Amino acid sequence: MKLVVYVYVSMIVLGVQAWPTVKRSFELYPAAAMPYNEHRIADCMHVASEPGDYIFKKAAPPPPFNFNRDSALLELDAVAGDQLEAAAAAAGSVCGLYVIGEPDTIVEITMKHYDVNCESGGLMAFVDGWELNGEYFPAVKDHHRVLEDRVYEFCNNNKQWPRFSNKKFFRSSQNAALLQYRIPARGSFVANVRFHKITQPCNILVQDTAAVYKMSNYGHARNCTLSALFPAAISLGSLRIGSKAVRAQEKVNYDCHLFEDRLEIGGSAGLDTTGMELASDVCGATNELGPEQAVFCGVTSVRLVSTGRYQNQAAVIIRKADEHDLDIATLLCAL
Numbered sequence: 001m002k003l004v005v006y007v008y009v010s011m012i013v014l015g016v017q018a019w020p021t022v023k024r025s026f027e028l029y030p031a032a033a034m035p036y037n038e039h040r041i042a043d044c045m046h047v048a049s050e051p052g053d054y055i056f057k058k059a060a061p062p063p064p065f066n067f068n069r070d071s072a073l074l075e076l077d078a079v080a081g082d083q084l085e086a087a088a089a090a091a092g093s094v095c096g097l098y099v100i101g102e103p104d105t106i107v108e109i110t111m112k113h114y115d116v117n118c119e120s121g122g123l124m125a126f127v128d129g130w131e132l133n134g135e136y137f138p139a140v141k142d143h144h145r146v147l148e149d150r151v152y153e154f155c156n157n158n159k160q161w162p163r164f165s166n167k168k169f170f171r172s173s174q175n176a177a178l179l180q181y182r183i184p185a186r187g188s189f190v191a192n193v194r195f196h197k198i199t200q201p202c203n204i205l206v207q208d209t210a211a212v213y214k215m216s217n218y219g220h221a222r223n224c225t226l227s228a229l230f231p232a233a234i235s236l237g238s239l240r241i242g243s244k245a246v247r248a249q250e251k252v253n254y255d256c257h258l259f260e261d262r263l264e265i266g267g268s269a270g271l272d273t274t275g276m277e278l279a280s281d282v283c284g285a286t287n288e289l290g291p292e293q294a295v296f297c298g299v300t301s302v303r304l305v306s307t308g309r310y311q312n313q314a315a316v317i318i319r320k321a322d323e324h325d326l327d328i329a330t331l332l333c334a335l
Contacts, residue, residue, distance in 0.1 A: 044095040048193060049207060053112065054097055056181070057188040097179040098130060099172075101195040103204045103213055107177035108196060111168040114189035118155040122187050125153045126170040127178035130205065135272035137176060138203040142223045142273070142303070145173065171196075176205040205229075210319040215263075221308025225273055225301055231321040232300035233328065234265060236282060236290040238315040241304075247285035256283035260307045263314055267297025267333050276301055279331035282314075289317070294325040297333035 037052030048054060099107045109126060116122035128150035130137045140147050156166060170177070179191055200218045206228035213226055239252060242261045246253070256262040262283045268276040279295055306312050321329075 060186040101175040105195040107172040108194040110192040125180040135270040137271040174203040216313040217306035231296040242283040252284040256281040264303040267295040293330040
């Protein structure tokens with residue numbers, strides 16, 4: 001009997017001693033604390049490259065002062081017509097949160113809150129890519145989604161009943177995304193921005209002024225474009241583009257416009273690279289670093305055109321061009 005009691009008590013003691021160890025075993029891999037950053041949007045065109053909450057708030061205009069008719073007419077006469085037009089345009093202008101991440105990331109935007117009244121003309125839109133002056137990156141022909149599927153508009157319908165949660169979730173197809181908003185009266189929103197790594201980036205918007213970028217079709221039939229929003233000097237390395245016959249040539253070919261698989265280097269005035277002016281079309285193979293060429297355009301682009309029959313790849317070295325690079329310029333766009 002004493003032996004049974006001793007064994008029973010021993011099991012209880014061992015169990016009490018073992019419990020803290022078992023409890024701590026669940027804490028061996030604690031969830032990593034996500035850094036919380038809060039950003040206030042103050043500019044109409046706000047460029048963001050950090051994760052966190054982006055907050056915008058527009059208060060209602062103050063009530064008008066009491067004044068008599070004569071003084072009001074005199075004050076209106078003193079304001080120029082162009083100033084009145086500018087004020088009216090600003091009240092209904094479209095602004096944007098332009099998000100850009102590392103080359104091998106996509107952008108995730110979660111609308112944690114938005115108070116944008118449809119009835120007052122308020123409107124928000126998520127754009128898969130960037131839009132500026134009616135032009136898009138990636139270009140319509142370079143994206144696997146049609147434009148109608150890349151733009152999603154939304155606002156608050158205060159007459160709707162019952163009220164639904166206004167939380168929305170979006171993801172881009174590349175390292176660039178845009179949140180547009182038009183808030184004529186009062187309104188606010190909180191947009192949470194996160195970035196996720198991907199293994200096969202295609203279209204890339206450049207945010208560094210000096211970096212090396214890897215472009216590849218990964219065996220797919222598609223166009224991939226690398227765009228920098230500045231005049232740039234470009235050189236190529238680790239080039240493998242085209243068929244075996246093309247790669248077997250002694251030198252890299254910089255005039256490959258007749259080949260289906262090629263690397264196009266050029267520039268344009270805006271984001272749309274569909275009709276960009278070409279400086280060179282490259283194909284062939286080499287492990288050596290090629291010569292630099294400068295493109296003096298508002299937007300410098302390198303597009304990899306692939307049929308899917310070959311594994312195409314290239315290392316693109318890009319930096320910002322200045323007046324000292326005019327002697328290596330291969331393209332000067334009209335200003």
